[in-house]
Amino acid sequence: MRVLLVEDDSDLSKRLAASLRAENFVVDVAINGEDAEHAGLTEIYDAAVLDLGLPKVDGVSVLRSWRDAGRTVPVIVLTARDGWPDKVAAFKAGADDFVTKPFKMEELVLRLRAVVRRSTGHAASQVNCGALTFDAQLGTFELDGLPLKLTAFEWRVLSCLILRKETIVDRRELTERVYESDADVDSNSLEVIVGRLRKKIGTTFIETTRGRGYMLTARE
Template identity: 75%
Template sequence: MRVLLVEDDDDLSTRIAAALRAENFVVDIAKNGEDALHAGVEELFDAAVLDLGLPKIDGVAVLKGWREKGRSLPVLVLTAREGWPDKVASFKAGADDFVTKPFRIEELVLRLRALVRRSAGHASSHIVCGGLQFDVQLGSFELDGLPLKLTALEWRVLSCLMLRAENVVDRAELIERVYDRNAEVDSNSIEVIVARLRKKIGAQFIETVRGRGYMLTSQVSS
């Protein structure tokens, strides 16, 4: 899961980013509205955490700009402003959720996971594909009722496939969602991660769709 964190307070952005990365999120940081507007339009994110009080362009204008450009990523507005008019303006601009500072980072993580899950079309926090189960809120996987141990990269790939189970996920999309923008990515890195996942959950459950990417499926062909 890749998140755009838009926050100009260095200490707060560092703490939030560290907490999200500890939960296997890929985090890109923008510290002003101009950079945030560009990143949200040009790059692929599962969600955004957006402060309202930003330099250059304020958060509400950034959000309006994303929506005007057709970007539907779920947005969690984060602000020190407590007034009802600010909340109304945020929701009218296209916000999906709202958290007022100070807040617990654990709550932010849970709200983000819920936004990503709902944006992928899942009403329940428990997603099942064959013997594989993903608890989105806890961030945990089980296979046939037993905990599944995954590396951070394996978790990111499998969560992306799980949220879109029975649908093809493009290889390029996987790369964008799994690595930060400054990461050095080997040409066969996704193939290596998928190979490791196949050993852990069963090769038959991850199909290679030639020329496109991969699909997690419970429809095992005979």
């Protein structure tokens, strides 16, 4: 899952980014509204965490710009402001959720997972694909009822595929959800990850569509 984190407080931004990466999120960081607006209009994200009080362009204006351009990325507004008018302005601009500082990191992670899950059309937290189960709220996988141990890269690939099960996920789109924008990525790295996943979950789950991408399926 790839997240855009928009926070102008440098210390808080670093702590949030580190915590989200520890939960297997791919994180891009913007420290002002101008950079955030550009990133949201040009990159693919599963969700965004957006502060309201930003330099250059305020958070509500950034969000309104994304929505006016047709960007449907789920957005959690993060702010120290506790007034109802600020919440109304954010929701009217297109926010999906609202977290007020100070907050617990665990709460933000749960809310992020929830908005990503809902944005992919899953109402329940548990997503099944045959014998494979993903608890989208806790971020855990099971195969035949047993916990599945995955590396961070394997988790990112498999979570993206299961949330879009029975749908071909474009190779470029999948790569962008696995690696951060400044990563040095080998041309065959995604194939290596998929190969490792097939060894762990079986060869029938992940289908390759040559020239397009991958699909997670329960068909055998």
